[in-house]
Amino acid sequence: MEVSFKVNGHAVKTEVEPRTTLSLCLRDNLKLTGTHVGCEHGVCGACTVIVDGEAVRSCLTLAVQVEGRSITTVEGLADGDALSPLQAAFRRHNALQCGFCTPGMLTTAHALLTDEPHASADRIREVLSGNLCRCTGYLPIVEAVLDARAAYGGPASDATTGHGAGR
Amino acid sequence: MNARLTDILPESAEAAAAGPYIGRSVQRVEDLRLLRGLGRYADDVMLPGMLHAAMLRSSVAHARLRGIDATAARAMPGVHAVITATEVTGGPGKAVPTVPLRLQPLPCMEPYRQPVIVQDRIRHVGEVLAIVVADTLALAEDAMEAIELDLEQLPAVADWKTSAADETLLFDGTTTNRGVTFTAKRGDADAAFAAAAHIQRERFTVQRQAPVTMEARGVVADWDAAGGRLVVYGAAKVPFFNRHASAQMLGMPDSAVDFIEGDTGGSFGARGEFYVEDFLVPFAARHVGRPVKWISDRREDLMTMAQSRECEADVEMAFAADGTILGVRGTAWCDLGAYPRTNGLIQPRNIPHFLTNAYRIEAVHVDSHVQFTNKGPAGTYRAPGRAETVMFCERLIERGAKAMGLDPVEVRRRNLVTSNDMPWHFATLTPSAPESSGLSEADSGDYLAAFERCLAEFDWQGKLALQGKVVDGLHHGIGVASFIEGGAAGPRENAKIELARDGSVTLYVGSTSVGQGLETSLGQIAADALGIPMSALTLLHGSTTYLHEGFGSYHSRSTVMGGSAIIDAAGKFKQAVREAAATYLECLPEQVMITGTEAKSPRGRSIGFAELAKNETIRVDGTFANHHHTWAYGAAAAHVAVDARTGDVSLLDYVVVEDVGRAINPLLLRGQLLGGTVQGLGGAFLEEMVYDAEGQMLTGTLADYLIPTATDFPRLRAVITEDFPSPINPIGAKGAGEGGTIVAPAVIVNAIANALGQYDLNPASLPLSPSKLWHMIDDARRAER
Numbered sequence: 020m021e022v023s024f025k026v027n028g029h030a031v032k033t034e035v036e037p038r039t040t041l042s043l044c045l046r047d048n049l050k051l052t053g054t055h056v057g058c059e060h061g062v063c064g065a066c067t068v069i070v071d072g073e074a075v076r077s078c079l080t081l082a083v084q085v086e087g088r089s090i091t092t093v094e095g096l097a098d099g100d101a102l103s104p105l106q107a108a109f110r111r112h113n114a115l116q117c118g119f120c121t122p123g124m125l126t127t128a129h130a131l132l133t134d135e136p137h138a139s140a141d142r143i144r145e146v147l148s149g150n151l152c153r154c155t156g157y158l159p160i161v162e163a164v165l166d167a168r169a170a171y172g173g174p175a176s177d178a179t180t181g182h183g184a185g186r
Numbered sequence: 187m188n189a190r191l192t193d194i195l196p197e198s199a200e201a202a203a204a205g206p207y208i209g210r211s212v213q214r215v216e217d218l219r220l221l222r223g224l225g226r227y228a229d230d231v232m233l234p235g236m237l238h239a240a241m242l243r244s245s246v247a248h249a250r251l252r253g254i255d256a257t258a259a260r261a262m263p264g265v266h267a268v269i270t271a272t273e274v275t276g277g278p279g280k281a282v283p284t285v286p287l288r289l290q291p292l293p294c295m296e297p298y299r300q301p302v303i304v305q306d307r308i309r310h311v312g313e314v315l316a317i318v319v320a321d322t323l324a325l326a327e328d329a330m331e332a333i334e335l336d337l338e339q340l341p342a343v344a345d346w347k348t349s350a351a352d353e354t355l356l357f358d359g360t361t362t363n364r365g366v367t368f369t370a371k372r373g374d375a376d377a378a379f380a381a382a383a384h385i386q387r388e389r390f391t392v393q394r395q396a397p398v399t400m401e402a403r404g405v406v407a408d409w410d411a412a413g414g415r416l417v418v419y420g421a422a423k424v425p426f427f428n429r430h431a432s433a434q435m436l437g438m439p440d441s442a443v444d445f446i447e448g449d450t451g452g453s454f455g456a457r458g459e460f461y462v463e464d465f466l467v468p469f470a471a472r473h474v475g476r477p478v479k480w481i482s483d484r485r486e487d488l489m490t491m492a493q494s495r496e497c498e499a500d501v502e503m504a505f506a507a508d509g510t511i512l513g514v515r516g517t518a519w520c521d522l523g524a525y526p527r528t529n530g531l532i533q534p535r536n537i538p539h540f541l542t543n544a545y546r547i548e549a550v551h552v553d554s555h556v557q558f559t560n561k562g563p564a565g566t567y568r569a570p571g572r573a574e575t576v577m578f579c580e581r582l583i584e585r586g587a588k589a590m591g592l593d594p595v596e597v598r599r600r601n602l603v604t605s606n607d608m609p610w611h612f613a614t615l616t617p618s619a620p621e622s623s624g625l626s627e628a629d630s631g632d633y634l635a636a637f638e639r640c641l642a643e644f645d646w647q648g649k650l651a652l653q654g655k656v657v658d659g660l661h662h663g664i665g666v667a668s669f670i671e672g673g674a675a676g677p678r679e680n681a682k683i684e685l686a687r688d689g690s691v692t693l694y695v696g697s698t699s700v701g702q703g704l705e706t707s708l709g710q711i712a713a714d715a716l717g718i719p720m721s722a723l724t725l726l727h728g729s730t731t732y733l734h735e736g737f738g739s740y741h742s743r744s745t746v747m748g749g750s751a752i753i754d755a756a757g758k759f760k761q762a763v764r765e766a767a768a769t770y771l772e773c774l775p776e777q778v779m780i781t782g783t784e785a786k787s788p789r790g791r792s793i794g795f796a797e798l799a800k801n802e803t804i805r806v807d808g809t810f811a812n813h814h815h816t817w818a819y820g821a822a823a824a825h826v827a828v829d830a831r832t833g834d835v836s837l838l839d840y841v842v843v844e845d846v847g848r849a850i851n852p853l854l855l856r857g858q859l860l861g862g863t864v865q866g867l868g869g870a871f872l873e874e875m876v877y878d879a880e881g882q883m884l885t886g887t888l889a890d891y892l893i894p895t896a897t898d899f900p901r902l903r904a905v906i907t908e909d910f911p912s913p914i915n916p917i918g919a920k921g922a923g924e925g926g927t928i929v930a931p932a933v934i935v936n937a938i939a940n941a942l943g944q945y946d947l948n949p950a951s952l953p954l955s956p957s958k959l960w961h962m963i964d965d966a967r968r969a970e971r
Contacts, residue, residue, distance in 0.1 A: 053223015
C-alpha cells in the first residue's frame with residue numbers, strides 16, 4: 020500500500036506492506052540510513068525520530084501510521100554541511116564514540132530542548148534514560164545537551180559542572 | 187573506513203599553529219559523518235540484487251540433530267536457498283569446518299572447536315541449524331518457520347559443577363568437559379603460606395555478562411562469479427585474521443577474499459572476532475550467486491555474541507604480621523559455555539595470572555579450569571579475567587587487613603609496586619601460547635603514586651568520617667582499589683604512506699576502528715610525525731584491501747601499535763621525499779629540509795609535494811613489532827550510600843585515576859575511562875545473563891538484560907596522569923581503554939561492604955542487585971535477633 024508523509028521537509032510517497040515499520044521504511048525505501056535499529060523492541064532508543072515534534076520509536080511505529088505526518092530524522096538536524104549547535108556540542112564534549120546510538124540521542128535531545136530549553140541536568144538525564152549508550156557512560160552526552168540549551172533559547176550554562184538551571 | 191582529515195576544520199588552522207597534535211584534545215574527525223547520520227555500518231550496505239538471510243537457531247541447549255527437513259521451506263515464494271550442514275559439506279561423510287582459536291591456539295583445544303553449523307549435535311541455545319536466503323528478511327523468517335527438525339534431547343550441562351562431574355560429556359572423543367587448566371606460579375607459595383601470620387580465604391562468584399554493542403553484528407557478502415572473488419562487509423576488530431579463516435573454510439585463496447571495515451557500533455572485545463556467520467554468509471552468497479545480507483537481531487545478539495566473566499574462585503592470601511602480602515594461592519573455575527571462542531581462553535588465562543594485581547607478591551600458585559557447558563560460548567569482554575581477579579585480590583586485602591586489625595589502605599601502601607621494583611615480573615603461566623610472552627613483566631610505573639593520587643583526588647581522609655555511618659537512614663561507605671591494565675599486544679602492526687600523483691598524502695594502517703576515535707588519534711600521531719597539518723592527510727584503515735597484513739584492535743593495542751607503525755613509516759617517507767627532492771633541488775638528500783608539504787635545499791630552492799608527485803609516486807611501508815606489553819595502571823575510589831530497606835545503592839562520588847604514560851588525546855581518553863567505568867559499574871550492579879537449569883537463555887531482550895542508563899551513575903570523575911611514559915614504544919603511550927572497567931567491581935564491593943560494616947556483610951557474588959543486597963542485609967538482621 021502507498022503511504023505519503025514529509026521527511027526533513029520533503030514530501031515523499033512510497034510503497035509499503037502493512038507490517039513495514041517506520042524504521043524499515045526510512046532505511047530501506049527512502050535510504051535514510053542515519054536512523055539506526057538497535058533492538059527492534061523499543062528499549063534502546065537508537066531508532067528515535069521526531070514525528071510532528073514528538074520523539075518516537077520508529078521500530079515500534081508502522082509506516083502506515085505516519086500518513087500525512089511530518090518527520091525529522093538525524094539527517095534533517097544539520098544545517099546543510101554545517102553541524103547544528105546540538106551536534107557541535109556533542110562533538111565538543113566527545114558525546115559519541117561508536118556513533119550508533121547517536122542519531123537517537125540527537126533526535127531525543129532536540130525534541131526535548133525544543134519544548135524545554137531550560138531543562139535541568141536531572142530532567143535531561145531522565146529523558147535520555149530511554150536511550151541506551153554503551154560507549155560514553157552518558158556524562159559527556161548530558162554535558163553536551165546542557166551546553167546546547169542556549170541555542171534553543173535556554174540558559175548559557177557552564178556545562179562542565181553538570182548542573183543546569185532547573186525548570 | 188576512510189577519513190578525510192580535512193574534516194577537522196576549523197580547528198586545523200589553530201592546530202597547525204599550536205605545535206604538536208599529540209597531547210591535545212583535538213575534536214574527532216569521525217564525528218562529522220556520525221553526527222549527520224552519514225556513518226556506514228553493516229546494515230547500511232545495500233547492494234543491487236541483494237538477498238536477505240535469516241538463521242534458524244536452536245531453541246534447546248543440548249540435543250542430537252537426527253534430521254532436518256527443509257522441503258516445504260525451499261518451496262515457499264521468494265526463497266532462494268536453505269543451507270544446512272549437508273550443503274556446507276557438499277555431501278555425507280565430511281565434517282563442517284570449525285572456528286579457529288586466534289589467541290592461545292593450544293592444541294588441546296582441537297576437540298572443542300565450534301562447527302560453523304550444527305551437523306549432528308546442538309550444544310547451546312542459538313546455535314545455527316540452517317540459513318534461509320530469500321528476497322526479503324520477512325520472507326526468510328516466514329520460511330524458517332516451515333523447517334522441520336528431528337531432535338533427540340540430551341541432558342543439559344548448565345553450570346560448571348555439572349560440567350566438572352563429567353557425567354554428561356559434551357564432545358565425542360573426549361573424556362572430560364575440562365578443556366585445559368592454566369596455572370600461574372612464582373616462588374614457593376606453600377612455604378609462604380606456612381610462614382603466614384594470617385591467611386584470608388574467600389569464595390567468589392562472578393556472573394555471565396554480555397558485551398551488548400549497540401550495533402548488533404552483521405555481515406554482507408558480495409560474490410563476483412566472473413572474477414571468483416568475495417567481498418565481505420561488516421568486518422571489524424581483526425579483518426585480516428577473519429579473512430584468512432573465512433577463505434580457508436571456503437577453499438579460496440586469501441587474495442580472492444576481501445574483508446571491508448565500515449563504521450563499527452562498538453566492539454568491547456567481542457564484536458569483530460570470527461563468528462560462524464563470517465563463514466556462513468559468504469558461503470551463502472557464493473551458493474546463490476547473489477549478494478546476501480544478514481543482520482543479527484537483538485535476541486540473536488544476546489545469544490551469540492561472545493559472553494564473558496562467569497566464574498567461581500576459591501582463593502587465599504597469606505599475610506605477615508605487619509601486613510606484607512606473602513603469597514596468593516587458589517583455584518578458579520571458568521564456565522566457557524559451549525565452545526572456546528577465537529579468544530575464549532583469555533579470561534581463564536588472566537584470572538590466575540593477575541590475581542597479584544598491582545601488588546608486590548612474590549609467591550603465587552593459582553589454577554584456573556576451563557569448563558564447557560551448554561550455554562552461549564564465551565570470549566573476551568572488556569577487561570577479560572581482569573575485572574574478576576582484581577575484585578578477588580582487593581577483597582582479600584580488604585578482608586585480610588581487617589581481620590588482622592590493620593588499615594586496608596596502609597596494607598595496600600605497604601604492598602603496591604613502586605618505580606623501584608621495575609621492571610616488575612609477573613608469575614609464569616602454563617600452558618602458554620607464544621603471544622603470552624608479552625605478559626612476563628611490567629614496563630614502567632609507580633602504582634603506589636597513582637594510589638596516593640586517587641586518595642587525594644577523592645578526599646579519602648575527609649570522607650573517612652562517614653565510613654559505616656548511617657545518615658538519614660542511608661548507610662555510607664567508601665572503598666578503594668588499585669589496578670593494572672595490559673595493552674599494546676604484539677606481534678606487530680603495519681602502515682603505509684603514499685604520496686599520490688595528485689599531491690595528496692594517504693596513510694594506510696592495519697589498526698581498526700571500533701568506535702574509539704582511532705582516525706583522530708592516529709591522525710594526530712601521523713601529522714606530528716610527518717610535520718604536516720592533519721588536514722593534509724587522508725587516513726585509511728582496517729580493510730584487507732589496504733595492506734598485505736594487518737592485526738587490528740584488541741588488547742588496548744590499536745593506538746600504540748598502529749601509531750608506532752605510522753611513526754616508522756613517516757621516517758621512511760621523509761627519507762624518500764628527501765631522495766626524490768634532492769634531484770630537483772640539486773643537493774644531497776641529507777641536506778633537504780622538509781617543512782610541511784615542502785622540501786627545501788640549503789640554498790633556498792624548494793619544491794612542493796604536489797610538484798614532486800607529478801613525476802613519481804612515493805610509497806613506503808612501516809612496521810612496529812613488540813613482544814612486550816605496556817602496563818597502564820591506577821586506582822579508583824567510590825562513595826556509596828546503601829538504603830538497607832530496599833537494597834538500593836546510590837553512587838555519590840567516584841574517582842578513577844589512570845597513568846597512561848602519554849595521553850594522545852585527553853578528550854578521547856576521558857571518554858574511554860568514563861565509558862569503561864560505567865560498563866564496569868553495570869557488571870557490578872545490574873548485568874546478568876541468566877540461563878535456567880535446562881540451559882535456556884532467560885535474558886533475551888534489553889528489558890531483561892539491564893545495561894546502565896543515563897540516570898544510574900551521574901557522578902564520576904576521571905583523572906589522567908602521564909608520570910611514566912612507556913619505554914618500549916616511540917610514543918611513550920600505554921594502551922588504555924579497559925582500566926575503568928577493570929577496577930569498578932572491586933571498588934564498589936569494597937565500598938558497599940564498608941557501608942554495611944555493622945552487619946559484617948561479605949558480598950562475594952556479583953551483581954549486587956537491590957534484591958540480592960536486601961536479602962543479605964535481611965539475613966544479617968535476622969541473625970542479630
